[in-house]
Amino acid sequence: MADDHASKAISCYGANINHTPHLDRLASDGMRFNHCYVTNSICTPSRAAILTGTHNHVNGVMTLDSKINNRIPNVAKQFRAGGYQTSMIGKWHLGEGVDHQPTGFDHWSVVPGQGEYWDPQFIEPDGVKREEGYATDIITDKSLEFMKNRDKNRPFFLMCHHKAPHRSWEYHPKYRNLYTDLIRVPDTFTDDYKHRAKAAKVAKMRVAEDLTYADLGLVQPEGPASTVGVKMLDTWSFHDRKIPAPGPEDVTKLRLMDKEDGTIYTFTTTQDLAEFKFQRYMQRYLRTIQSIDDNVGRMLDFLDEEDLSENTVVVYTSDQGFFLGEHGWFDKRFMYEESFQMPLLIKYPAEIAPGTICNDIVCNVDFAATFLDLASLRVPSYMQGVSFKSLLRGHTPSDWQQVAYHRYWMHRDVIHEAYAHYGVRDQRYKLIYWYNEDFGLEGTRAGGQEREWELFDCENDPLELFNVYSDPAYSQVVKRMTVLMEQKMEEIGDEAVHTLTLQK
16 A cells, blocks of 8 residues: 555556556556545545544544554454464554554564655564664565565465655655656646535635745755745645745746755746646656655565465555645645545455456445455454455445545644545545535534535546536436435444535
8 A cells, every 4th residue: 555646646547647657557457447445535544444444433533643453353253263374564654663563463573654665664563663764665565574474384464554645745766867857747636616605716725826945856055035935834844835826917926846856946937937847746746756766666576486376365455545736736635536536456366357347336335345355354343444345256246335435633733734534435426415514523513613514526527626516417416425324324323514405
């Protein structure tokens, strides 16, 4: 699993912005999922849903600051009870200390918090140590070491979780000159959010305005504003200061410097500056992913060399999607498609025909049950996710739920200003309710916030530019999707905030 890896940044998904040959091997030898969705588009809650097979209001990990109770059941504990050797290596991000460290794993070595790209620390049962090198390579080294030294008389379950390509996108120097050609700017890069909920307009995730110097590997030359342009904007610390977005009269004064080679960049228009930031962002992001692709190749080669490929399930995913300039954004959090949809590639020759594509809806909460089902182990009754093993075999059950539920609880986090919301998506429509409260978090409710509904016709409006919730032509769709959402919330035991008031 990667962190913040958008599907579009895997070449088999067809966006043509980068080349990932080893990840593409998983698709050509197995199955690519086009409609895999996250139940909460933020790192820690998504990881909890994958580990436990439950929604966040059940496992208690609802926000980025939440910590998992390591006494609750999880998929690794089920595997270990079934005779498997288990290992967790890389990014954990579910809390630290004795009450939150990984459990259910025979072996674990995890980075504290977000971890570092270079010379990262690792927390292990016997303490903390630092490893020299690049995190993506080191995490893979540790994963290969576990597999090489495993008990070869027992099956194994390994969770290899990369820190990359999480912000601040620090790539390996060998890829410094990769992706230097201009990358196509998304059609919605200059979105004005005119036909959407207020949440879209107020979010501070804009490439043109909210990226920092550290994000883009830049500094500002010394000197007065009259010489170097508008000065840095303070946020939390020196390293987190945002790059200015000056108006037309000041943009020509701005000087930005590459912190590695000292190249000076100047700009003639505000659009010129915004698109420079986009290109710089995408170059760093895609270069970081190239190391992931290399290391996926190392893992696949090892399985081939050890004659393990035929009987090993290989799964590649991310903890959620990510905006790559769509709607002008970077980051995630929202139920809009680029953030909501996760990459999912699965290779298992014994069950999956090569080169197959699944267009059925699955969710990250379904992963744990599917893993256990593939291993012929019992799926415990507490898990809310459903095994999609039949989909891997190319069969869609007649009663398969073509619905994905999402709930984001972190109302107006101090950095991104993303609003709290929940909703459902089926094969064509997406309904979102922006309730805009810290509902259910530590007993607080903000109150007094404007609440809004959105409905998108994902077939006729795949870019999600037009909210048709109040369009009379969609009144029956609103009714059906609202009922679908309420049924799903009742099924999983999530508490609603809205009052059911359907259009006539």
